[in-house]
Amino acid sequence: MNFEDSPEEAAYRAKVRSWIAASKPDLQELPVDQRLVWTDGHKNAMRQWQATKSDAGYACITWSKESGGAGGTQIEDVIFSQEETAAGIHDPYYITGLKMLIPAIRKFNDDPKSLARVPPAVRGEEIWCQLFSEPASGSDSAGLRTMAVRDGDEWAINGQKVWNSGAAHADYGLLITRTDPDKPKHKGLTAFWLKMDTPGLEVRPIKTMGGDSELNEVFFDDVRIPDDQRVGEVDDGWSVVITTLMNERAAIGQSAGLTWSDMMDLGASVPTDDGTVMDDPAFRDFIADLYVDAEARRLIGFRILTAISRGEPPGPEGSAGKLIWSGLTQGLGSEAVDLLGHYGIVQDSELSPRGGAFQQRFLWSAGLRIGGGTDEIQKNVIAERVLGLPGDVRVDKGVPFREIPSGR
Amino acid sequence: MPGIAGLSCKAGRGGKGRTLNFDYTDDQKALKDEARRFLADASPLTVARGVLDNPEQGYDKELWARIAEQGWCGAAIPEAYGGHAFGYVELCALAEELGRALAPVPFASSIYQFAESVLHAGSEEQKKAILPAIASGTSIGTLAVTEGPGALSVKRLAVRFENGTLTGEKLPVADGMVADKAVVLAVSSNGPRLVLVDLTGSGVTREAVSTLDPTRGAARISFENAPAEQLGRDGDGFELLQRIYDRAAVLLSFEQVGGSDRALEMARDYALERYAFGRPIGSYQAIKHKLADVFIRNEVARVSAYLGAWALSSDASELPVAAASARIAGCSAFWLAAKENIQTHGGIGFTWEGDCHFFYRRSRHLGLAIGPAKEWKRKLTDRLEVQRGAARAEGKAA
Numbered sequence: 001m002n003f004e005d006s007p008e009e010a011a012y013r014a015k016v017r018s019w020i021a022a023s024k025p026d027l028q029e030l031p032v033d034q035r036l037v038w039t040d041g042h043k044n045a046m047r048q049w050q051a052t053k054s055d056a057g058y059a060c061i062t063w064s065k066e067s068g069g070a071g072g073t074q075i076e077d078v079i080f081s082q083e084e085t086a087a088g089i090h091d092p093y094y095i096t097g098l099k100m101l102i103p104a105i106r107k108f109n110d111d112p113k114s115l116a117r118v119p120p121a122v123r124g125e126e127i128w129c130q131l132f133s134e135p136a137s138g139s140d141s142a143g144l145r146t147m148a149v150r151d152g153d154e155w156a157i158n159g160q161k162v163w164n165s166g167a168a169h170a171d172y173g174l175l176i177t178r179t180d181p182d183k184p185k186h187k188g189l190t191a192f193w194l195k196m197d198t199p200g201l202e203v204r205p206i207k208t209m210g211g212d213s214e215l216n217e218v219f220f221d222d223v224r225i226p227d228d229q230r231v232g233e234v235d236d237g238w239s240v241v242i243t244t245l246m247n248e249r250a251a252i253g254q255s256a257g258l259t260w261s262d263m264m265d266l267g268a269s270v271p272t273d274d275g276t277v278m279d280d281p282a283f284r285d286f287i288a289d290l291y292v293d294a295e296a297r298r299l300i301g302f303r304i305l306t307a308i309s310r311g312e313p314p315g316p317e318g319s320a321g322k323l324i325w326s327g328l329t330q331g332l333g334s335e336a337v338d339l340l341g342h343y344g345i346v347q348d349s350e351l352s353p354r355g356g357a358f359q360q361r362f363l364w365s366a367g368l369r370i371g372g373g374t375d376e377i378q379k380n381v382i383a384e385r386v387l388g389l390p391g392d393v394r395v396d397k398g399v400p401f402r403e404i405p406s407g408r
Numbered sequence: 409m410p411g412i413a414g415l416s417c418k419a420g421r422g423g424k425g426r427t428l429n430f431d432y433t434d435d436q437k438a439l440k441d442e443a444r445r446f447l448a449d450a451s452p453l454t455v456a457r458g459v460l461d462n463p464e465q466g467y468d469k470e471l472w473a474r475i476a477e478q479g480w481c482g483a484a485i486p487e488a489y490g491g492h493a494f495g496y497v498e499l500c501a502l503a504e505e506l507g508r509a510l511a512p513v514p515f516a517s518s519i520y521q522f523a524e525s526v527l528h529a530g531s532e533e534q535k536k537a538i539l540p541a542i543a544s545g546t547s548i549g550t551l552a553v554t555e556g557p558g559a560l561s562v563k564r565l566a567v568r569f570e571n572g573t574l575t576g577e578k579l580p581v582a583d584g585m586v587a588d589k590a591v592v593l594a595v596s597s598n599g600p601r602l603v604l605v606d607l608t609g610s611g612v613t614r615e616a617v618s619t620l621d622p623t624r625g626a627a628r629i630s631f632e633n634a635p636a637e638q639l640g641r642d643g644d645g646f647e648l649l650q651r652i653y654d655r656a657a658v659l660l661s662f663e664q665v666g667g668s669d670r671a672l673e674m675a676r677d678y679a680l681e682r683y684a685f686g687r688p689i690g691s692y693q694a695i696k697h698k699l700a701d702v703f704i705r706n707e708v709a710r711v712s713a714y715l716g717a718w719a720l721s722s723d724a725s726e727l728p729v730a731a732a733s734a735r736i737a738g739c740s741a742f743w744l745a746a747k748e749n750i751q752t753h754g755g756i757g758f759t760w761e762g763d764c765h766f767f768y769r770r771s772r773h774l775g776l777a778i779g780p781a782k783e784w785k786r787k788l789t790d791r792l793e794v795q796r797g798a799a800r801a802e803g804k805a806a
Contacts, residue, residue, distance in 0.1 A: 264793070284786060284789040285786070287788075291792060292737050292788075296707070296737065299711035320703065320707045324707075376693070380693070382704070387672075390680075393691065
């Protein structure tokens with residue numbers, strides 16, 4: 001067991017650290033309200049950053065040089081992203097495309113038209129979003145109803161997607177549709193890629209309780225997609241979904257955000273009669289528990305990446321990591337607003353500690369337990385895939401999709 | 409009993425700005441597999457039950473002899489002191505398997521606590537005189553610290569070390585009836601000291617006390633001018649004890665991980681074979697989600713223990729923080745796994761004949777050795793403050 005960088009890793013880390021310091025975008029040049037993620041100012045700065053990374057060979061480190069990558073190792077990729085995070089760079093725009101969707105498209109398609117989308121994605125010229133979830137298809141991810149009907153060389157798409165991260169900022173999307181409702185749920189699905197400005201497609205941002213609009217609804221009104229933008233075989237879209245979800249699990253692991261040390265700073269800043277909240281034994285116990293979980297989550301995240309670097313498929317450990325993360329994040333937000341006392345009700349960029357970041361986390365963490373697989377689905381994954389317990393009783397198994405009972 | 413897929417630790421990450429190779433080596437894996445096979449044969453739960461039903465034995469002598477024969481007692485003791493010097497990660501691997509087997513032997517007292525005390529604080533002469541017999545298992549040691557209810561306090565220590573003799577009472581002393589040597593925390597005119605005493609010598613009276621986990625015995629030990637010698641050079645005994653406890657915390661956390669895994673596997677196996685309302689109870693989400701929660705706590709304990717093993721084996725400056733984390737996570741995981749194992753079994757889990765209560769008892773036995781998680785949470789937060797203060801001072805200096 002060795003927790004130190006090897007000499008090669010240390011050298012690589014030193015190299016990328018100084019390169020990032022010299023090359024990173026200066027967000028302080030932007031107006032204050034444009035420094036936040038999902039604003040045009042921040043997005044354009046990150047687009048430029050992606051191009052800079054691409055020129056220097058840091059865009060897709062593990063990809064081969066022919067594909068626009070650096071032919072590097074998974075460990076190098078992790079080191080680079082650790083150093084990006086340490087340098088204060090938070091870039092949510094390209095992960096979905098470069099870690100999940102483009103690898104899936106390359107796995108299933110080798111035609112020039114599809115492959116032509118790879119270089120602009122690597123350079124950051126094109127942002128991708130995932131078009132999977134639907135109003136009636138959340139945890140039940142194969143229960144989607146957006147229909148694709150073949151019409152000569154193209155497909156006509158009608159239906160609605162929802163909870164699509166970054167769709168309002170995306171140039172392209174990977175879409176899963178139902179092509180045969182007479183087959184069982186998982187069998188009649190087909191995947192396509194498409195431009196987000198295709199006629200008939202409309203994106204409507206959703207304002208969440210966190211106050212941001214990262215999530216969107218996407219409506220399809222007779223949207224036409226040529227058959228040469230199909231990903232994989234007709235009715236084999238579920239394989240595409242599984243591939244991207246496996247890639248998603250692999251992409252989990254690095255995250256910035258408030259943690260135990262921020263809570264210690266907050267505790268030390270809140271006065272009591274004879275000291276600060278940091279002197280409160282109950283708060284000190286909370287810090288210890290928070291530290292243990294935050295460290296464990298970090299270690300588990302790394303373990304997943306290392307499994308992948310050995311060529312092993314990412315295992316269900318990712319579910320444990322996500323559950324620990326969502327639990328500790330909501331716990332952190334809750335404890336933070338409580339320790340401020342009645343003052344905790346204030347969410348104000350001037351009056352609240354850290355500009356209201358703790359209040360923001362209190363609100364945002366409710367969604368963390370839902371997005372990317374709910375707490376309950378993650379526990380099912382662990383129970384079934386790790387512990388080998390039976391699946392739930394399934395009333396939809398082997399039943400044609402058309403005949404599956406539904407709510408509204 | 410088959411293992412649970414996905415439990416083996418493949419890799420993790422250490423301190424900030426580091427990557428790591430976070431796995432047992434092939435040799436360590438082979439040792440761990442061998443230990444599991446050996447204990448499956450030498451220490452089935454019937455052995456623990458034998459001690460439970462006859463607690464005056466204090467431990468299973470035959471099992472102890474067989475473990476000693478394997479050389480495990482000397483796993484982390486240098487060859488110069490009669491050990492085999494396999495290494496600390498190797499000792500951690502053995503601890504995990506001993507924990508999994510609920511082995512009713514004084515390994516934790518004699519190796520994680522007594523041997524570590526002598527190794528960490530003893531003089532060269534003391535190490536040479538004492539450790540060979542500990543490494544061979546012919547001698548059993550223990551650490552005598554507690555004197556009464558409540559958290560350990562230097563202010564309230566009553567056992568005195570004066571003019572080369574010990575006087576006072578320690579209660580409870582884990583494995584105090586079966587050990588022949590002890591390291592004792594005592595007050596002297598110079599402050600707290602760790603002292604070595606021969607428990608078979610003059611001025612020592614022992615009586616067995618009943619314990620929460622009768623497979624692990626304890627004693628009340630009275631000293632009346634018992635000849636004793638200071639362990640190592642002069643030094644604050646309470647401070648030394650904290651360093652020894654950190655080392656023991658990592659080793660105990662591996663026993664806790666082993667026990668937690670076994671308890672979860674028992675619950676899983678029972679949930680698969682027990683039917684209610686026409687289905688295995690393991691198909692109900694009430695059970696599935698409960699056991700998933702247990703799995704998550706076990707994972708937290710595992711990665712925390714692994715980080716501790718690295719810190720212990722490399723004498724890293726991170727040991728105090730890593731040890732406290734491993735301790736807290738280990739206590740929490742084993743307690744959850746043990747109580748939910750009983751709950752998953754229902755009534756049969758509450759019977760004397762069932763094996764579930766072994767885990768429930770052992771989880772708290774280990775959870776109270778070297779102080780409960782509550783005390784370690786205070787230590788952890790104290791240490792995080794010190795660490796951050798040091799990092800800031802360094803930042804300012806630079």
